Amino acid sequence: MPVLEALDIVKDYQEGRDRTRILHGIRLALEPGEVVALQGPSGSGKTTLLQILGCILTPTGGSVRVQGEAAQGRPAVLASLRQRHIGFVFQQYNLFPALTALENVQYALQVKGHRGPGLRAQALGWIEQMGLGDRAHYLPRDLSGGQKQRVAIARAMAGNPAALLADEPTANLDSQAGQQVLQLFRRLAREQGRAVLIVTHDPQVRAVADRVLSIRDGRIHA
């Protein structure tokens, strides 16, 4: 069963009096253990598709299934799907600047409803998996771009989501740090069976992706 499945996704936006179609009947399935790269020029609709697959946006037409569950209904239903099945990694990291690396991960666990004395150890486990055990108590401002992104990945992994959705995760990193981050995604897919979708312009992604999809004018070209 696909972790994420998009069936004939259509998305329209209202711009003034005009209605613009951003996505035209997208069909896409993301299998466990698979790394899929989604490439396309700016304005092609790739981030919109990512948000729909991540249950942040609702499509104008078509449907999304997450681990077999239909992603539709009230915002609380979509929030619950995000909590249980999806981890996000952002271009700007979006770490909480007031929290340490460890606390960023721990807080994500709290938001996802995890409680109990083992929370801190669990968060530390993810931080260590990202090779940042010695930086666990650093604030984001004291970390390099690559380290921040690895903390962001650890946070996305908190709660063991089946799918990781990354939006331009290497855009703010140098090539070496970017390579490390991409290898991390590959490892998470191979070793832990997570489905990873990476929206990117980075040509390095081809080296780690199982599939590279190209999107242009709201349509996917394999």
Place this chain on the structure above:
Amino acid sequence: MVDLALRMLLHDRLRFAITVSGVAFAVVLILSQVGLFLGLLSNSSVIVRHLPAELWVTSRNTPNVDFAQAFPEAYVNRVRSIPGVLRADNLIVTFMNIDLPSGATEGTVTYALEDFAAWGLPWQLESGDAGDLRRGDYLITDASAVRRLGPFQTGDYRQVQGLRMRYAGRSLGATSFTTTPVSFMDYRLAQKLNSNLLEGNTTYILVRAAPGADLAALKAEIQRRLPHNDVYTRDEWAGRSDGYWIRNTGIGLNAYLTVFLGLLVGVVIVAQTLYTSTMDHLKEFGTVKAIGGANADIYRILARQATVAAVLGFAIGALATLAMAPGVAAAGLHLVLPLPVWIAVGAGTLAMCLLSAGVSFHKVAGIDPGLVFRS
């Protein structure tokens, strides 16, 4: 547990300090004004509340305890004859002039009884003996009168209504709303010194009820026998005296206005700082939503921040108010802040801060988690 709300607050310490200062300022404003208001009010009825008289007989429509009017002193006998009255005595409250060594003349509101000991008046003496008031031309004046009358000691002489009198003591805590000094002297002496008004007259009858007497029935019976007088219970009479000053001096309106302004200042400062803080952290709130948080999670963060600001602001404001008390006392005023006022102001501060956070609630309710994808 990671407390994101607190960590966010402490991360921007300057803004946090401004928020807490705003709350503390509002608390000081409200507590000091309410305290001064209650302090002044307590002056107006402090003697009424200290006297062990359950009922007060006054002349018709006497507005407050200081503005007494005369009626025949023989009325006291009608009261004494009523079953259920344990004791009834005449009390004169009247203004007298006291000549100061400086050559100036000041007024003093004088309480005169035949038996001070029976009524426990004055209830606290700094020096001297109230029993001496029966011995001749003696008076006791409250120590707080030093501000108006200049320094005086037990044994000093002053001319009162043209009569040379000697201080038999200094009382403590006997004050009047107008800050006019309060004195005590013998009942017959007071009548003699104000004979044109008081010869054969009194201004009040103090009534102590017998144990187990029905106070309402007793009051009604006194009223029936003295149809041209008014009869009040102690609380009614103290309330009437307080109410007179509240209504007729604008002090009540001033107090309400200041409390309102204090709340307004607090709401504006807290709402403004919390709102700008919310705006600055929109992306973080968007992230909370993107990782699966609901609006309720963000409301909790804002409510916690408002609560922390309220608790800290209240604590600082309360300490600052207490620190002001000696300075206020040096100015001849005092702050009266009973426990219910602390509780009400504390609860009001919390409500004010949560109300202020409501503006931010409205903003975050509409956060699009998609904003975290924008660079």
